[in-house]
Amino acid sequence: MSTNNSEATTLHAESRLVGCSSDEEPGAKPLVFSQNEIPNQLVSPRSIEFMRRYFPLTTTESWNDWKWQLRNAYTGIEDLRKIMKLSDKEVMAINNLKGRLPLRITPYFASLIYKSKYSDPLRRNVVPVVEELLQHNTEQPDPLHEQSFSPVRGIVHRYPDRVLFTVTQVCSSYCRYCTRSHSVGRLDKLGRQDFEKAFAYIESHKEVRDVLISGGDPLTLSDETLDFILSRIRAIEHVEMIRIGTRVPVVLPQRITDNLIGILRKYHPLFLSLHFSHPDEITTECINACNKLADGGFPLGSQTVLLKGINDNIPVMKDLMHRLLRMRVRPYYLYQCDLIPGSGHFRTTVKKGLEIIKGLRGYTSGYAVPTFVVDAPGGGGKIPLLPDYVVEHDDDRIVLRNYKGELCEYPEK
Ligand code: SF4
Numbered sequence: 001m002s003t004n005n006s007e008a009t010t011l012h013a014e015s016r017l018v019g020c021s022s023d024e025e026p027g028a029k030p031l032v033f034s035q036n037e038i039p040n041q042l043v044s045p046r047s048i049e050f051m052r053r054y055f056p057l058t059t060t061e062s063w064n065d066w067k068w069q070l071r072n073a074y075t076g077i078e079d080l081r082k083i084m085k086l087s088d089k090e091v092m093a094i095n096n097l098k099g100r101l102p103l104r105i106t107p108y109f110a111s112l113i114y115k116s117k118y119s120d121p122l123r124r125n126v127v128p129v130v131e132e133l134l135q136h137n138t139e140q141p142d143p144l145h146e147q148s149f150s151p152v153r154g155i156v157h158r159y160p161d162r163v164l165f166t167v168t169q170v171c172s173s174y175c176r177y178c179t180r181s182h183s184v185g186r187l188d189k190l191g192r193q194d195f196e197k198a199f200a201y202i203e204s205h206k207e208v209r210d211v212l213i214s215g216g217d218p219l220t221l222s223d224e225t226l227d228f229i230l231s232r233i234r235a236i237e238h239v240e241m242i243r244i245g246t247r248v249p250v251v252l253p254q255r256i257t258d259n260l261i262g263i264l265r266k267y268h269p270l271f272l273s274l275h276f277s278h279p280d281e282i283t284t285e286c287i288n289a290c291n292k293l294a295d296g297g298f299p300l301g302s303q304t305v306l307l308k309g310i311n312d313n314i315p316v317m318k319d320l321m322h323r324l325l326r327m328r329v330r331p332y333y334l335y336q337c338d339l340i341p342g343s344g345h346f347r348t349t350v351k352k353g354l355e356i357i358k359g360l361r362g363y364t365s366g367y368a369v370p371t372f373v374v375d376a377p378g379g380g381g382k383i384p385l386l387p388d389y390v391v392e393h394d395d396d397r398i399v400l401r402n403y404k405g406e407l408c409e410y411p412e413k
Pocket of ligand 1: 170171173174175177178179180181184215216217246247275
């Protein structure tokens, strides 16, 4: 779905609302609104049109209630058919999802795709197609071997000084290329004892200074549960920083409430890694959610999976990175798509990722260039990749190629 004019106008208006000066008015004084003039939750004209059509009895208060969004998520073919025309490939895929990553789309995200074509990038993120049922022989259910690095349920300890803590298997919408498609969407919740064992593991491993809370999506948990988990981790003396990995600002921006911000603020330094895949995800609602997080003092980074037909070209990727920076989200990682079953239609070559990095580095701000990584199949960890900038290197000198292809030399002695 390409951004239409009215959406673009709204985005522009939004950037002025939060005090950015306009591109068209160099030197213009920014419009600064006091914090209490900024609407707490936004409902865009697009969402209102969708609500009126499909939830005529619903109020904007309900629409902005994240629990209402979860309760009313689209999880089956009949519900989805009421709002959009499905292709044969989509119908066949949805009818054969048993035992696979489920279908789940929040009404908010549905409002972004219900008028879309089959090839729409946002639609492809959440609506399965029949290719997803095909498994290539290089693909594995757990390509990063997370289970073999898991000393206790919920913990993955792969790197020396940090652990991943998967606190839930639930997401508000399921991405069809999810690395953890083997486990997310299942009902096997961690119990109280599992949590205690996970806290005890972190406590007994003094080398762990960084805990990444992920899932599923941790922000689908209640405020109380999040508060409990964060307080227990923060109480561990050697844990210096906590990170939360989430896609909520994209698929359920209503979840970023003042109450949630108040809870998260108790646990600084707390970083958020936000998952984006396409510039059209950055709507007024998403900008509002990210602004709240940035104003809460949380360093925000983005993670993007390189996806064929969705974001595998330089203009789309550059646009995404620029829009992220405009809302104070620093591009962090660009991932080569993992070898999960049924991901063949999403995967590009690694060469394509390198081409994209080459098309960004030097041509835009360094802040807008994420690190391109391959998460090594078999559990070797993230390996960063760069285009070939080193031409020759010996004890005397290094010959380098700059972004324009020009050669330069730097002495080693
Ligand atoms: S939000 Fe993250 S964990 Fe959930 S389906 Fe998407 S990629 Fe997987």
